[in-house]
Amino acid sequence: MAKKKADPADPKGSGYLANIAYDSVVFGFSGEKLKILLIKYHNTGLLALPGGFVGRNENLNDAVKRGLKERTGLDNIYLEQFYTFGDTARFKPEIMRTILKANGHIVNNDHWLLDRFISVSYYALINYTDVVPKPDALSDSCTWYDIDKLPALILDHTTIVAKALETLRANIDKKLVGMNLLPVKFTMKQLQNVYEAILGEKMRRTTFQRTMLGTGLLKRHEKHYSGKAHKAPYMYSFR
Amino acid sequence: MAKKKADPADPKGSGYLANIAYDSVVFGFSGEKLKILLIKYHNTGLLALPGGFVGRNENLNDAVKRGLKERTGLDNIYLEQFYTFGDTARFKPEIMRTILKANGHIVNNDHWLLDRFISVSYYALINYTDVVPKPDALSDSCTWYDIDKLPALILDHTTIVAKALETLRANIDKKLVGMNLLPVKFTMKQLQNVYEAILGEKMRRTTFQRTMLGTGLLKRHEKHYSGKAHKAPYMYSFR
DNA sequence: TAATTATTGTCTCAATTTGAGACAATAATA
DNA sequence: TATTATTGTCTCAAATTGAGACAATAATTA
Structure with a gap:
């Protein structure tokens, strides 16, 4: 044609x-x-x-x-x-x-x-x-x-x-928001930072950790040694 | 033209x-x-x-x-x-x-x-x-x-x-769903019926009443005598 | 090598919310 | 006057959340 x-x-x-x-x-x-x-x-x-x-x-x-x-x-x-x-x-x-x-x-x-x-x-x-x-x-x-x-x-x-x-x-609570904005492996602090950036407000660290672990959606991996002078955090991924 | x-x-x-x-x-x-x-x-x-x-x-x-x-x-x-x-x-x-x-x-x-x-x-x-x-x-x-x-x-x-x-x-919890599906004045039971019809599941009467009254969104009016052989319920409206 | 610092993971206890039911009040009926 | 069906409120236990204590620990510094 x-x-x-x-x-x-x-x-x-x-x-x-x-x-x-x-x-x-x-x-x-x-x-x-x-x-x-x-x-x-x-x-x-x-x-x-x-x-x-x-x-x-x-x-x-x-x-x-x-x-x-x-x-x-x-x-x-x-x-x-x-x-x-x-x-x-x-x-x-x-x-x-x-x-x-x-x-x-x-x-x-x-x-x-x-x-x-x-x-x-x-x-x-x-x-x-x-x-x-x-x-x-x-x-x-x-x-x-x-x-x-x-x-x-x-x-x-x-x-x-x-x-x-x-x-x-x-x-933010219904869909797995963090999973898509972070690399496959991340620390609990990074995940909390995502939530705080989206919601525009600070959250309580211990409560956040408790509820996140409570969902059963996270899988814990090896520790991540950042070179900073404090306890090394675990890495997590979504199951 | x-x-x-x-x-x-x-x-x-x-x-x-x-x-x-x-x-x-x-x-x-x-x-x-x-x-x-x-x-x-x-x-x-x-x-x-x-x-x-x-x-x-x-x-x-x-x-x-x-x-x-x-x-x-x-x-x-x-x-x-x-x-x-x-x-x-x-x-x-x-x-x-x-x-x-x-x-x-x-x-x-x-x-x-x-x-x-x-x-x-x-x-x-x-x-x-x-x-x-x-x-x-x-x-x-x-x-x-x-x-x-x-x-x-x-x-x-x-x-x-x-x-x-x-x-x-x-x-259903964020928007005032009941307000728009019911007449201006309604009983607590009617409101619960709306919720149950939407969610497709039965709810506990006393808990429902407590939480609804707890929102502070309802205004209580006179009682409604239906002619049935039991205590007459109050009428409510949304403020 | 031993204190120091900055986190992190977990635990505890109080405060709040929710679940489940008891119970008295009451409007019509039998 | 007793009975029936339903309503409004209250109570107590269970679960969840808020707020903080505290020990563990990876590097740094003394």
């Missing part, structure tokens, strides 16, 4: 579903701080959550996994859908136009990318240490930012991050 | 966003049973959740409220978005075609209604007693069904109901 030039006003030609986008809040943990991935668009300084579109023959969840794999190189990422944002107030075609223009794309007003989008949002938990973030075609960087020192983001992305964190907090 | 015949292959002409639908799981409580609203499509016997589409200039949440108002006559319904279903497996254009045909609409293969849809799903809690369900143009009935005696539903609607119930259970 001869390749025809697609009509940029018709989303079908793009291969993507119309009016639907996804955004992902990628959490990582490092240096006792909770962080998320943000991308910066070429020549604009605009910061945003990594996101994308859904192929016409692709599962929604798979589209998000695909996007994350491109950004992090990781397969089998822990993913949780938490909310779909659909207010008309998030429709600001000038922003997308600015981004496209800064990348050398001049588009008509009826281009499908300038139409209104509803964003299905996910959060991901990944092991910070085995990721080298990669930007995509439109962005010149993909970098970690401290969750409590976030810069201004485009559209409603600040709201999206807030809701992601709220959901993560609500889920 | 002269009215032009809209191209049915172009969703923009319809006034709705493409590829996006919503479905709502409307919970009501009656006779110690939890129930949901289902619609039946004309001449097909097909049962489905009440749903609809999002206007191009309409907030997603407002679209759902609008749909519910049409079905129940109620404003200010308690609504909670819980998941967005986006698998390709839910794309079955023959079903929509069957429904349209049974209503006398013959449509082309490229009609926007036959395209793939992602469903943003909500659950609603309403006071059963002040609702008279109304069907819409495509459906011939809108009726209550027992949550544990559900008939087969189209597409993935059974999965959607299951996830709605799961979320409702998870939220």
Whole structure:
């Protein structure tokens, strides 16, 4: 079949579903701080959550996994859908136009990318240490930012991050949060640091240790000699 | 401006966003049973959740409220978005075609209604007693069904109901569930019946009463004389 | 080599919450 | 007037949580 030039006003030609986008809040943990991935668009300084579109023959969840794999190189990422944002107030075609223009794309007003989008949002938990973030075609960087020192983001992305964190907090006891943010083996103190970073509050050491061991989900391994002048802690992993 | 015949292959002409639908799981409580609203499509016997589409200039949440108002006559319904279903497996254009045909609409293969849809799903809690369900143009009935005696539903609607119930259970302590399913004034037993219907398990009466009163959310009113041969219970309302 | 320091793992005891039932009060009926 | 079914409250035991004590220990320092 001869390749025809697609009509940029018709989303079908793009291969993507119309009016639907996804955004992902990628959490990582490092240096006792909770962080998320943000991308910066070429020549604009605009910061945003990594996101994308859904192929016409692709599962929604798979589209998000695909996007994350491109950004992090990781397969089998822990993913949780938490909310779909659909207010008309998030429709600001000038922003997308600015981004496209800064990348050398001049588009008509009826281009499908300038139409209104509803964003299905996910959060991901990944092991910070085995990721080298990669930007995509439109962005010149993909970098970690401290969750409590976030810069201004485009559209409603600040709201999206807030809701992601709220959901993560609500889920911290139900889902195995620590398992996904830490290396396979970790100390009890590291695990507690993760909990404290997510909840934004200090926890009592002895109670934390008791309840964690009480779940029966942890497996104890050899001790870890850090070289510091104190008793060496055990390493643990999730069963 | 002269009215032009809209191209049915172009969703923009319809006034709705493409590829996006919503479905709502409307919970009501009656006779110690939890129930949901289902619609039946004309001449097909097909049962489905009440749903609809999002206007191009309409907030997603407002679209759902609008749909519910049409079905129940109620404003200010308690609504909670819980998941967005986006698998390709839910794309079955023959079903929509069957429904349209049974209503006398013959449509082309490229009609926007036959395209793939992602469903943003909500659950609603309403006071059963002040609702008279109304069907819409495509459906011939809108009726209550027992949550544990559900008939087969189209597409993935059974999965959607299951996830709605799961979320409702998870939220039962965080959100004021009883408030929205009961009349303004109710007895402690009625409230317990709601909890038991949602959780699907019996609860201990004295413990339930203690914890409910302990929240400080209930206001006690006059007694209610049912005519039965036993002590009359107090009525309560949420503050 | 022996004190010192900074943790870590475990234990204890009090405080709080939850489970399970006892019991008196009471609205209609027999 | 006794009976029945249910309600509101109270009690006591069991389980969980809060708060801290204390010994163990890996390096450092005296």
